[in-house]
Amino acid sequence: MKLSLKLYIYLAIGVALFILSAMFFIWSVGYMEHAMIATSLLSALIGFSLLSGALYMFRLSAYIYGIERGEREEH
Amino acid sequence: MRMRILFEVIPRIISLLILWECMDFLLRYGTQLFKGFETLLLTPSSAIMNILTLVASVVAIATVVTASPLLYVVSLTLLAIAKGSAGTLVSFQSIVGLIAMLVMDHVKSVYREEQMKYVKYRRRVLALISIATLCIGMSMLCIVVATYVTQFIMAMKALGMGVGGNHILSLLFSNPLVQIAIALVLIKLFYRLIVEGFDIVSLFLYPSKRVALNVLTSRRDIDVVISTPLQTLQSVIVSSFVAPPLYAVLYSVVLPLLKEYLPFVSVLESIVIRAVIAITIFILVSLAIKTISVDLLVGNVKRVLIASLTMLIAIYGASVTLTLQKAGDVVYALLNPDIDTLSKLVERVYTGYYLLFFYVLNALLQLVGVAP
Structure with a gap:
C-alpha cells in the first residue's frame, strides 16, 4: 500500500520547523556575542518552542504512519 | 537472581575503588578522631580542607553502603572542593565511574527477571550498520547539545567581562551560579525534547495501529493545557x-x-x-x-x-x-x-x-x- 500524502506533509512541516529552530539556536549565540541579551534569550526561547513544535509534527506523522503500516500488517 | 546480585555489587565495587582515597583518609585519622577534633584543627591552614575531606569520606562510606549515584556525586564534589587548591579536580576515572553507576542504577530499575528478549539480525552487515548508526547518532547528539550550551555560556561569560561599566549586569553574568543555572535550564529543556524525540523514533520503528488510534481518539491526550512561559x-x-x-x-x-x-x-x-x-x-x-x-x-x-x-x-x-x-x-x-x-x-x-x-x-x- 502506498503511504498517504498527509504523512509527508506533516513530515515536511516538522523538518521545516526543525531547521528554523536550529537557525534560532545559532542566532541566539550570535546575539549573545553582540551583547544583545534579551534578544538572545528570546531567540533561544523561540528555538525551543519551534523544536517542540517540530517534534509534535513528527509525532503526528508517526501516528499516521503507524495507522497505515499497522493496517498493512493485519491484511 | 544472579543478575540482580550483580547490579547490587558492581556499583559498590566501583564506588569503593574510586572513593578509596577518602576512606583511606578516614582510616588513617579515624583513631585520632576519637581523641577529639583538635588533631584535625591543629594545622589551621588545612583545617577546612580536613573537615571537608572528613565529611566527604563519611559520605563516601554511605555511597558504598547504599550504591546511590547522588551520594557518589556529593562525595566527589566535596572532595574536589577540598582538594581544589591543590589543583587536582575531578578525575577522568571518577567520571567514567559515574557513568557506569548511572547505567547500573537505571538497568536495576527496569530489569525484570526472566523476561529477556534479544534483538536478532539476519545479516551481520545490517547489525554492524545499525549499531554504528546508533552509537554515532547518540554521540553526535550529545556533542551538538554540549557544544551549543558551552557556546552560549562562553558568550555570556565574555559579555560579563565586557560590560565593566554596568556593575549589576557584569555581576550577574560573571557569576558562576548564574551560569550554572542557565546551563541547567538549557540542558533540562534539551533533555526533555530528546526523550520526546526517542519516543517518536520508536513509534516510527515499530508502527502500531492500536497505539496510534488509542492516542488519536482519546480526549485526554489532545486537550492539553499549554502553560505559556513567563x-x-x-x-x-x-x-x-x-x-x-x-x-x-x-x-x-x-x-x-x-x-x-x-x-x-x-x-x-x-x-x-x-x-x-x-x-x-x-x-x-x-x-x-x-x-x-x-x-x-x-x-x-x-x-x-x-x-x-x-x-x-x-x-x-x-x-x-x-x-x-x-x-x-x-x-x-x-x-x-x-x-x-x-x-x-x-x-x-x-x-x-x-x-x-x-x-x-x-x-x-x-x-x-x-x-x-
Whole structure:
C-alpha cells in the first residue's frame, strides 16, 4: 500500500520547523556575542518552542504512519 | 537472581575503588578522631580542607553502603572542593565511574527477571550498520547539545567581562551560579525534547495501529493545557495594574465606613499593616489572574466573567457609596456614581502604592548590599 500524502506533509512541516529552530539556536549565540541579551534569550526561547513544535509534527506523522503500516500488517 | 546480585555489587565495587582515597583518609585519622577534633584543627591552614575531606569520606562510606549515584556525586564534589587548591579536580576515572553507576542504577530499575528478549539480525552487515548508526547518532547528539550550551555560556561569560561599566549586569553574568543555572535550564529543556524525540523514533520503528488510534481518539491526550512561559511575570504585570484600585476601594471607601460602626478598625491604618495588606492584595490578584489566564485558554468563561464582574461591582459600589455620603439619596446615588472622586483616589493610591513598593524593594536591595 502506498503511504498517504498527509504523512509527508506533516513530515515536511516538522523538518521545516526543525531547521528554523536550529537557525534560532545559532542566532541566539550570535546575539549573545553582540551583547544583545534579551534578544538572545528570546531567540533561544523561540528555538525551543519551534523544536517542540517540530517534534509534535513528527509525532503526528508517526501516528499516521503507524495507522497505515499497522493496517498493512493485519491484511 | 544472579543478575540482580550483580547490579547490587558492581556499583559498590566501583564506588569503593574510586572513593578509596577518602576512606583511606578516614582510616588513617579515624583513631585520632576519637581523641577529639583538635588533631584535625591543629594545622589551621588545612583545617577546612580536613573537615571537608572528613565529611566527604563519611559520605563516601554511605555511597558504598547504599550504591546511590547522588551520594557518589556529593562525595566527589566535596572532595574536589577540598582538594581544589591543590589543583587536582575531578578525575577522568571518577567520571567514567559515574557513568557506569548511572547505567547500573537505571538497568536495576527496569530489569525484570526472566523476561529477556534479544534483538536478532539476519545479516551481520545490517547489525554492524545499525549499531554504528546508533552509537554515532547518540554521540553526535550529545556533542551538538554540549557544544551549543558551552557556546552560549562562553558568550555570556565574555559579555560579563565586557560590560565593566554596568556593575549589576557584569555581576550577574560573571557569576558562576548564574551560569550554572542557565546551563541547567538549557540542558533540562534539551533533555526533555530528546526523550520526546526517542519516543517518536520508536513509534516510527515499530508502527502500531492500536497505539496510534488509542492516542488519536482519546480526549485526554489532545486537550492539553499549554502553560505559556513567563506566565508568572505576565500575571504580576497585570496585577500591578489591577491591585491598586482594589486597595483604594478598601482603604478610602470601605474603611472609613467601617470606622463609624467599629472604632477598633483604625488599627488597620498603621503603616506596617497597610504594607502587609497591599502586598497580600497584590499576591492574591496575581494568583487570580494566573488561574483566569489558564481559564481563558481552556475556554472556561464562567470564572473570567465572575472575576471581571467582581472588579466592576467593587468600583461601582465604591463610587455609589461616595455619592451617598454627599447626597444622602439612595436612588440618586445609584444613578450618579461619583467615579471622578474615586478615580482621583485611585490615582493617588497608584503613586502611594508604588512608592511603598519601591520603598520595600530599596530596603531589600540595601539589606542584600546591592544598593548604596
